[in-house]
Amino acid sequence: MAIxxxxxxxxxxxDIETLAGSDYTLSDEAIRRYAYTQExxxxxxxxxxxxxxIGFEVSEDPVGTLVARNRPRGExxxxxxxxxxxxxxxxxxxxxxxxxxxxEVCRLSAELDLDLPLQLISFLEEEGSGFGQMLLGSxxxxxxxxxxxxxESFRAIDDGRSFWEHAEEAGYEPARWRECIGVLDDxxxxxxxxxxxxxVLQDTGNRIGIVTAIAGYVHADVVVxxxxxxxxxxPMDFRLDPTLPMAETIVELERLARxxxxxxxxxxxxxxxxxxxxxxxxxxxRFSLDVRGPDDGAHRSVARDIAAxxxxxxxxxxxxxxFSQRQTLPATPLDGRILAALExxxxxxxxxxxxxxxxxxxxxxxxxxxxxxxxVFVPCKDGVSHHPAExxxxxxxxxxxxxxxxxxxxxx
Amino acid sequence: MAIxxxxxxxxxxxDIETLAGSDYTLSDEAIRRYAYTQExxxxxxxxxxxxxxIGFEVSEDPVGTLVARNRPRGExxxxxxxxxxxxxxxxxxxxxxxxxxxxEVCRLSAELDLDLPLQLISFLEEEGSGFGQMLLGSxxxxxxxxxxxxxESFRAIDDGRSFWEHAEEAGYEPARWRECIGVLDDxxxxxxxxxxxxxVLQDTGNRIGIVTAIAGYVHADVVVxxxxxxxxxxPMDFRLDPTLPMAETIVELERLARxxxxxxxxxxxxxxxxxxxxxxxxxxxRFSLDVRGPDDGAHRSVARDIAAxxxxxxxxxxxxxxFSQRQTLPATPLDGRILAALExxxxxxxxxxxxxxxxxxxxxxxxxxxxxxxxVFVPCKDGVSHHPAExxxxxxxxxxxxxxxxxxxxxx
Numbered sequence: 001m002a003i004x005x006x007x008x009x010x011x012x013x014x015d016i017e018t019l020a021g022s023d024y025t026l027s028d029e030a031i032r033r034y035a036y037t038q039e040x041x042x043x044x045x046x047x048x049x050x051x052x053x054i055g056f057e058v059s060e061d062p063v064g065t066l067v068a069r070n071r072p073r074g075e076x077x078x079x080x081x082x083x084x085x086x087x088x089x090x091x092x093x094x095x096x097x098x099x100x101x102x103x104e105v106c107r108l109s110a111e112l113d114l115d116l117p118l119q120l121i122s123f124l125e126e127e128g129s130g131f132g133q134m135l136l137g138s139x140x141x142x143x144x145x146x147x148x149x150x151x152e153s154f155r156a157i158d159d160g161r162s163f164w165e166h167a168e169e170a171g172y173e174p175a176r177w178r179e180c181i182g183v184l185d186d187x188x189x190x191x192x193x194x195x196x197x198x199x200v201l202q203d204t205g206n207r208i209g210i211v212t213a214i215a216g217y218v219h220a221d222v223v224v225x226x227x228x229x230x231x232x233x234x235p236m237d238f239r240l241d242p243t244l245p246m247a248e249t250i251v252e253l254e255r256l257a258r259x260x261x262x263x264x265x266x267x268x269x270x271x272x273x274x275x276x277x278x279x280x281x282x283x284x285x286r287f288s289l290d291v292r293g294p295d296d297g298a299h300r301s302v303a304r305d306i307a308a309x310x311x312x313x314x315x316x317x318x319x320x321x322x323f324s325q326r327q328t329l330p331a332t333p334l335d336g337r338i339l340a341a342l343e344x345x346x347x348x349x350x351x352x353x354x355x356x357x358x359x360x361x362x363x364x365x366x367x368x369x370x371x372x373x374x375x376v377f378v379p380c381k382d383g384v385s386h387h388p389a390e391x392x393x394x395x396x397x398x399x400x401x402x403x404x405x406x407x408x409x410x411x412x
Numbered sequence: 413m414a415i416x417x418x419x420x421x422x423x424x425x426x427d428i429e430t431l432a433g434s435d436y437t438l439s440d441e442a443i444r445r446y447a448y449t450q451e452x453x454x455x456x457x458x459x460x461x462x463x464x465x466i467g468f469e470v471s472e473d474p475v476g477t478l479v480a481r482n483r484p485r486g487e488x489x490x491x492x493x494x495x496x497x498x499x500x501x502x503x504x505x506x507x508x509x510x511x512x513x514x515x516e517v518c519r520l521s522a523e524l525d526l527d528l529p530l531q532l533i534s535f536l537e538e539e540g541s542g543f544g545q546m547l548l549g550s551x552x553x554x555x556x557x558x559x560x561x562x563x564e565s566f567r568a569i570d571d572g573r574s575f576w577e578h579a580e581e582a583g584y585e586p587a588r589w590r591e592c593i594g595v596l597d598d599x600x601x602x603x604x605x606x607x608x609x610x611x612v613l614q615d616t617g618n619r620i621g622i623v624t625a626i627a628g629y630v631h632a633d634v635v636v637x638x639x640x641x642x643x644x645x646x647p648m649d650f651r652l653d654p655t656l657p658m659a660e661t662i663v664e665l666e667r668l669a670r671x672x673x674x675x676x677x678x679x680x681x682x683x684x685x686x687x688x689x690x691x692x693x694x695x696x697x698r699f700s701l702d703v704r705g706p707d708d709g710a711h712r713s714v715a716r717d718i719a720a721x722x723x724x725x726x727x728x729x730x731x732x733x734x735f736s737q738r739q740t741l742p743a744t745p746l747d748g749r750i751l752a753a754l755e756x757x758x759x760x761x762x763x764x765x766x767x768x769x770x771x772x773x774x775x776x777x778x779x780x781x782x783x784x785x786x787x788v789f790v791p792c793k794d795g796v797s798h799h800p801a802e803x804x805x806x807x808x809x810x811x812x813x814x815x816x817x818x819x820x821x822x823x824x
Contacts, residue, residue, distance in 0.1 A: 236677055250656060271688070279702050
C-alpha cells in the first residue's frame with residue numbers, strides 16, 4: 001500500500017521540529033533531554049497527546065517508559081518505537097525520529113482505516129544522559145539490572161542522587177521495576193526505526209537499511225608499561241618506549257578486522273600517554289579497543305588475537321602489556337520473518353534499500369531477547385550523530401513508515 | 413694530580429644535602445626553586461658564602477646569574493659551573509650538583525695551593541620553572557632574547573607578572589641585561605658538570621662521560637585530520653581513521669632514527685585524540701615529534717623524512733597530515749682541546765669513562781657560542797631526572813672535580 005509520502009514527511013518534520021523547541025531541550029545549542037527532567041516530561045506529554053488523539057491508550061511503565069496501545073492488554077499487538085531521550089550534546093533525530101516515525105505508523109493505520117493492533121514504546125534513558133547507563137529503560141524491562149544498582153549504584157550525572165530517588169520524585173514506582181517486563185507481553189513483533197549513525201546508506205545511495213543483526217562487541221583496554229626516559233638523552237637502544245607496541249597494535253588491529261570480514265570492525269578511540277610531554281619517552285600508555293561485529297565468532301577472535309598481539313609486541317621489546325576487558329556483549333541476530341516482510345515492503349517502494357547490520361547498540365538488543373524484532377535505518381547526513389549537526393530527511397522516515405506499516409500488515 | 417676523593421665526596425654531599433633543606437626549596441616533597449624566590453636567594457647566598465670563604469669575589473649579573481672570580485676582571489680565567497634552579501618537581505642533583513662540583517674545584521684549587529685563575533658561574537633559570545623559559549639566564553647572556561620578551565612576553569608562571577617586573581622587584585637591573593654578556597669576557601674556557609639524565613653511563617658501567625657535543629633538535633607536531641565516525645557503525649572501508657597514519661609514523665620514526673645512526677633519536681611523547689572516546693573513530697589526532705642528535709645533517713634529515721612519511725601515510729588513506737615545526741636548534745659541538753684534556757685527566761684516574769653526546773639541552777649550548785666549552789657527565793640512578801627520586805653519587809662528582817681540576821691545570 002502506498003501512502004501519501006509527502007504528507008507523512010510533513011507530519012514527521014513537524015513533530016521533529018516541535019520537539020527541537022525550547023520546551024523540549026535543556027540546552028539552547030543542542031538537544032539535551034533525559035529522564036525525569038521537565039523537558040523530557042514535556043516530550044512524553046507531546047507523544048501522549050498525539051497518540052490519544054488517534055485513539056491510543058497511553059501509560060507509562062513503573063520507571064517511565066511510555067507505552068501506548070490501541071488494543072486492551074491481553075490482546076496481541078505489533079510494537080513499534082524507539083527512544084526520545086538524547087545524549088547531552090545531541091541532535092534532533094537520534095531516537096526521536098524513530099518514535100516520531102512509529103507515531104506516524106500509528107496515525108497511518110488509523111487514518112487509512114487499517115486499524116492494525118499496535119503498541120508504541122518510547123524507552124527511557126537509551127542514551128544514558130541522566131544516569132550514565134545506556135539502554136537503561138530496556139535493560140530494566142529485560143531485568144538486566146539489579147535492584148541494588150537501581151537503588152544505589154546508578155546515580156544522576158547532575159546531582160549524584162540515585163536513580164531510585166529520582167524515579168520516585170518524578171512520581172514513578174521503581175519498587176515495581178520487575179513488572180516493566182509486562183510491556184513486552186502479547187507482542188507479535190517489534191520494529192525500531194533509527195537513523196543509521198554512520199555513512200553507509202548515504203555513501204551507497206540507499207534510502208533504507210534493513211537491519212539483519214546488531215553487532216556484539218568487546219570493549220577493552222591495553223596498558224603497555226614502558227620506561228619514562230629523557231627523549232633527548234636516551235639512545236634508541238636504551239629505550240622501552242610503549243608507543244611502539246601500541247603503534248604496531250593499531251596497525252595490526254586494522255589488518256585483523258579486515259581479514260576477519262563479516263562486518264567486523266576494530267577501533268582505537270582513546271589513547272592516554274604518561275607523562276605526555278614532547279621531550280619524554282612515555283612511561284606508560286593506555287589505549288582502548290572497540291571490536292565489534294554481527295558475527296560473534298569473527299569479532300571475538302579478532303579481540304583475542306589483538307590482545308595476544310599487543311602482549312607479544314610489548315614482550316618483543318622488553319615491555320609488558322596488560323589486556324583488560326571492560327565489557328562484552330554478544331551480537332543480536334534479528335528475526336528472519338520480520339526482515340523478509342520489511343524487505344518485501346521495501347522492494348515494493350522501488351526506492352533503493354539495502355540489508356545491513358547495526359554497529360551501534362539499540363534498545364532492540366534487549367527487546368529481541370523476548371520478542372521477534374527488527375530494525376530499519378534511514379540515512380543521516382555524513383554519518384554525523386550525537387551532535388547538534390545531526391541531520392536526516394523526513395522523507396526517508398516517511399518511506400520507512402510506509403515500509404513498516406506494510407510489513408506489519410503482511411505479518412499480522 | 414690525585415685529590416682526596418673521599419673528602420671531596422663528603423663536602424659535595426654536605427653541600428647537596430644542605431641545599432635540599434627546607435630553606436632552599438618551596439616544596440616539602442621535591443626540590444622546587446626558581447628565580448627571585450627567597451629559597452633561590454638562599455641558595456645563591458650559600459654559594460656566595462662558601463666562595464668568599466676561599467677568597468672569591470662574588471657578584472651577580474644584571475638579572476641574577478651568580479659570578480665568582482678569584483682574579484680581577486680583565487684577567488683571563490677558566491670558568492666552571494652550571495645552574496642551581498630546579499624544575500618544579502625536581503631532585504637534588506640536576507644543576508645543583510654541577511655548581512657544587514664547580515665549587516669543589518675552586519676549593520681544591522685553593523686548598524692545594526694551585527691558585528688556578530677561576531670563575532664560577534651559576535646560571536639563572538636554566539629549567540624555566542619561574543617564567544617557562546628554558547636556559548633563560550644563558551640566553552639573556554648570549555643576547556638570544558629581545559627586550560620586549562623580557563619586558564612583556566616572559567611572564568611568571570605563578571602570578572603572570574613580567575620577568576622585568578620580578579627582576580626589578582628582586583633588586584636587579586634588567587634594563588642593563590645587554591651587559592650580561594660581559595660575564596663571558598676573558599674566559600679561556602668553560603666546563604659544566606651535570607648529571608647525565610639518562611642511563612647510558614649506569615648501564616655501560618662508566619663513572620664519567622666526556623661530552624663531545626650537545627644534540628640539536630627539531631620539535632614539531634603532526635596533526636592528522638580524519639573523520640569522526642561511529643566506531644561500531646562504520647565499516648572498515650568507510651573509515652578515515654587518523655590513528656592509523658600516526659601508528660605507521662611512530663613505527664617509521666624508530667626505523668629512520670636507527671638507520672640514521674650518529675646518536676640520532678626520535679620520540680613521540682604527546683598524543684592527543686579528538687574526541688578520545690572508546691566508541692568513536694578519532695576525527696583528528698595530534699602527536700609531537702622530538703628528533704635529536706649531535707649530527708645536524710642526520711637528525712634534520714630524519715625530521716624531514718618523517719614529516720614526508722606522515723603526509724604520505726595520511727594521503728594514502730585519503731586523509732591529510734600537517735607537519736608544523738615548534739622549535740629547532742642546531743647541535744653544539746664542544747671544544748676539542750678541552751675534551752682532549754678532560755679525556756687525558758679521566759684516563760689518568762683509572763676509572764671507567766666514555767665519550768658521549770648530550771641529548772638534553774644545557775646552558776653550555778649558549779656559552780659555547782663565545783667560549784671554548786666542554787661538559788662532563790656523571791651517572792644518575794636509572795636515568796631518573798626532573799623528579800624527587802633523582803639520585804647520583806657524590807663520589808662520582810668528586811671524581812669529576814679531580815678530572816676538571818687536572819684538565820684546567822693542563823690547559824692553562
